[in-house]
Amino acid sequence: MAPTSNDDAPFFVAPGFTQARMMKVFAGALAAVLVAAPAVASADDETAYVLSGAKMTGIDWYGIAQLAGKNYHPNAHRVMVDYPAGMLQGQLPATFFPGSGLDSTPVGESVAVGANNLDAALREEPGRAVALGLSEGAMVLEAEKARLADNPTAPPREKLSFTLIGPPASHHGFGQSLLTEVFPAGTFVPVLDYRIPSPVESQYHTTVVVAAYDGIADFPDRPSNLLSAVNAFIGLALLHTPTAFTGPADVPPQNVITTTNSRGGTTTTYLVPSKYLPLTLPLRLSGFDDIADQLDPVLRPMVDAGYSRNDNPLTAPTNLDPAAPDPLPVIAGPTGPSDLDGVLRLARDLFPARTG
Numbered sequence: 001m002a003p004t005s006n007d008d009a010p011f012f013v014a015p016g017f018t019q020a021r022m023m024k025v026f027a028g029a030l031a032a033v034l035v036a037a038p039a040v041a042s043a044d045d046e047t048a049y050v051l052s053g054a055k056m057t058g059i060d061w062y063g064i065a066q067l068a069g070k071n072y073h074p075n076a077h078r079v080m081v082d083y084p085a086g087m088l089q090g091q092l093p094a095t096f097f098p099g100s101g102l103d104s105t106p107v108g109e110s111v112a113v114g115a116n117n118l119d120a121a122l123r124e125e126p127g128r129a130v131a132l133g134l135s136e137g138a139m140v141l142e143a144e145k146a147r148l149a150d151n152p153t154a155p156p157r158e159k160l161s162f163t164l165i166g167p168p169a170s171h172h173g174f175g176q177s178l179l180t181e182v183f184p185a186g187t188f189v190p191v192l193d194y195r196i197p198s199p200v201e202s203q204y205h206t207t208v209v210v211a212a213y214d215g216i217a218d219f220p221d222r223p224s225n226l227l228s229a230v231n232a233f234i235g236l237a238l239l240h241t242p243t244a245f246t247g248p249a250d251v252p253p254q255n256v257i258t259t260t261n262s263r264g265g266t267t268t269t270y271l272v273p274s275k276y277l278p279l280t281l282p283l284r285l286s287g288f289d290d291i292a293d294q295l296d297p298v299l300r301p302m303v304d305a306g307y308s309r310n311d312n313p314l315t316a317p318t319n320l321d322p323a324a325p326d327p328l329p330v331i332a333g334p335t336g337p338s339d340l341d342g343v344l345r346l347a348r349d350l351f352p353a354r355t356g
Helices: 019-035 061-067 092-096 107-124 136-149 178-182 226-239 241-245 278-285 289-304 328-332 342-350
Strands: 047-051 077-080 129-134 160-165 205-211 256-260 266-272
Touching: 047 061, 047 107, 047 136, 061 077, 061 241, 107 129, 107 136, 129 136, 136 160, 205 241, 226 278, 226 289, 278 289
Parallel strands: 047 077, 047 129, 129 160, 160 205, 205 266
Antiparallel strands: 256 266
16 A cells, blocks of 8 residues: 655644544653653655554554654654554464454564555655664565665665664664574564564665663573563563654663675664663562662673673673663553553553552
8 A cells, every 4th residue: 555645744644543643642742752862863855654563452553653763863754654564463363263353464464565565655755765664664674675685676775774663573783683583584483474584785774773671672692591581571561662762862872883784784773771670660660669779780680691792891782771761651651641652551550559
């Protein structure tokens, strides 16, 4: 489906995206401000083709897409590229629980459709473009990068770049994602209907934004460290989506790495530090900050040992930073802003604040 934009508005307004819903998105932006950094410069003539993550129940998918990555491309005209954005369960509920309504388009099919839609949009773009994908949307971008890598009709390098936020199946400057850590390249994962891609030597500049301890995009490369793995899975639920609302100013210099491949394409990775250790974040959500403060210094070295990047203290990035964006106001905030992230709202319900 070809994307549509509204030249009288800064964002593409999807069918059914009413004025009331748009106001809800702007209300949600208040929460984004809590975890966003000052914007950086970006070309005024740049068009960002945006693909958000999986369409989970209770999440304002279009609302998140309007704000995702905005601090990395603040002046870009934004165009939504729609695609099925299927959930993890795919068609399994239809097989075992017919009529449950819990089934969705498989991830692999969603990625294929998204890549086709994105490719069509990019080829019609006369100016400079950036393809921007959050979570599952980043999987679409990886598929499109592979498609264009050896395509003689691909857009020229100076006309296109890619920004991946919280990618589930990518390598980055500080490690790799959950799927690429667990499954070797080329492995077909039936439950996802998805084949793990091989790293691509892309001719384009790529920006990768990853939250430290996010189990989807920053999985331990020593998964036998169970404490580190549990920490990552908690981080998956609480830190993954807020990454979309950060910016370069949230990332210290030692957490930025740029590499250049054999084709001259560069990859710049931003590792966004976490304000809290995910392992003890449920305690903080329940109001037990004092206990969490005592446990953090004990648990953190054991958690960090699950990542080989921390072995050399002279080159190790900053994984935990008290000055990092705080996800707790989003979790504990009013219902409107919290609708930006249904996963975080669910976490608030699972870990109610201590009373009395």
